[in-house]
Amino acid sequence: MHSKDYGLELKYAAGAALVSDGTQLEGYASLFGLADQGGDIVVKGAYAASLKRLQARGDKVRMLWQHDPARPIGVWDEIREDDKGLWVKGRLLPEVAQAREAAALIVAGAIDGLSIGYRTISAERDGKGRRLLSEVELWEVSLVTFPMLAEAKVGRKSDGALELAAAFRAATKALRAE
Secondary structure (H helix, E strand, O other), X not given: XXXXXXXXXXXXXXXXXXXXXXXXXXXXXXXXXXXXXXXXXXXXXXXXXXXHHHHHHOOOOEEEEOOEEEEEEEEEEEEEEOXXXXXXXXXXXXXXXXXXXXXXXXXXXXXXXEEEEEXXXXXXXXXXXXXXXXXXXXXXXXXXXXXXXXXXXXXXXXXXXXXXXXXXXXXXXXXXXX
């Protein structure tokens, strides 16, 4: 295997996230075996060592808005690898203005992507020149506008998100009127 330090990289993944009540999100941030538009393929097990190191340190993968480290919008409560990919479950924090905006944008269908920020630890090229990522250090999973693959969508599980977005708008209007 060939290793090279590529620095921080961003990967938009195929997979859907369910929004259950406007704040709760879950879905796949990365799927194994699919080539993205950059020609990278994440191999099953690529996240295992990173997740283990994070757990040992008592640290967490960050939930960011559009990969901006100055804009955390929630927390990922659960992240795990399974046979399909990297599954995440978390929640937007309604106390954070950008998280409220993200909830409204998800409900409106303006935002529908998940993307990972990571550093490649180990990768090699296959016969087609694609990079096979066999170990990555996962830093963050973001909600994004443009996922790398067309299938990377955020979906609604229920209409509770509509009610939450309406409540946020009403509260904002009431605060401005005071």
